[in-house]
Amino acid sequence: MYFPYLRGKQFELIALRELCALFPQDLSKISPIIEPVKASSTLNSTLAELANRNANFNLIINPRVGDLEGQYEKIIQIITSSIPADYSNYQLAVIVDSKTEGSIAALIEFLNALDLNYKGISLIHKTELNSQNIELLNNQLNIVYNVIYFSKTSRRYYREFEANTLVSLDDYFEEQSRNADYLNQESDFSKEYRFYILDGFVGFSDFLTIGDNYSESGFLPRAVAIHLSYLENDQIKIKHFVSDSNEDVSDIGGKFSEAINKLVIWCNEKNLNTAAIIEFRDLQERGHFPGLGTLKKLSIMNHIELIINNI
Known part of the structure; x- marks a missing residue:
């Protein structure tokens, strides 16, 4: 579980x-x-x-x-x-x-x-x-x-x-100090979904694509980053999609567009389809920026669905 x-x-x-x-x-x-x-x-x-x-x-x-x-x-x-x-x-x-x-x-x-x-x-x-x-x-x-x-x-x-x-x-999420530091990065997450029963556990837990570090801050970021879990060779990994125009905090919607375009192209190449990815595609097609909180929500939903589908 x-x-x-x-x-x-x-x-x-x-x-x-x-x-x-x-x-x-x-x-x-x-x-x-x-x-x-x-x-x-x-x-x-x-x-x-x-x-x-x-x-x-x-x-x-x-x-x-x-x-x-x-x-x-x-x-x-x-x-x-x-x-x-x-x-x-x-x-x-x-x-x-x-x-x-x-x-x-x-x-x-x-x-x-x-x-x-x-x-x-x-x-x-x-x-x-x-x-x-x-x-x-x-x-x-x-x-x-x-x-x-x-x-x-x-x-x-x-x-x-x-x-x-x-x-x-x-905590398997490799956190960076700034969103821009995730640019062109991907990282290994875990294989616990495969081995927890063999290791004698009834369940396994993680902090998803957020990490254990807690922050109340709500400041505007210089870069928009979307963290997407996916499976490759039985390893859960995180692909990071980051905006390019990261010089200042202006035009957050434009930064989102840059990041989500990268995500949709990559997911189409990999033929990935979860409920969250389908919603990401819809947002990209409509050119709609739903706010940074929705990106976190979809990242969480994608991570949980990925695990649900593989345990």
Whole structure:
């Protein structure tokens, strides 16, 4: 099963919501991890749509970025107002890091006091717990998934947990400091979709074509970059399509046109067709610039569809 890790920003959530409608028969293959960063109508409608489609998901109750950091009660309020009381096909997710480590008992008490009808708990391990805390969590909570962030833990840490709960997580996106630095580049992403079962995991997770780095900034870029996942020789790779007129921040629509023209020509040569690529072609044919957020949405949708089609 695939566990795409998304921050709850507007276009990440819209991508999930639209995928529910596009691939209702494939929702059993994914279980999104959502780290909510802002209370919004988009977050509410996305959670409601996931529940409406009987899609399993993981909602983080202790986000480490955004406006909802430390806002436990507000997140619970979002859950109760968005998800029907009788819906249980989801996990509350908890980030395990240095902040969590010293408050395990309080965390358990908080979770056990909740009057919510959920499936169980997903722990997102961004640091290593000691054996005593692991035992305490296992005894006091119904742990459905242990999501192990491999870049943050030792190679053997995952062996502390039951195999039927294990999900691997890592950041495979090779981020550049500027969009222009992606010009004429492509990069390897991962082969986890092929090997996670052989490696003893029930699922795998990544940060898609966004990466783990979180930013609130909304400044205009000098270059427009579109990141497109594709499969080549069993390797998921990322092709980067970047505008050429990158001297200043003027004419973002023109920069988009330069980038999307490159994307459409390349996809036609490769005969690639996902729902997102079809929409990219339509935008290019109409000469319509939908805004930078839509580019991120389509990149996310393409990545998830690629994995859905190959697991």
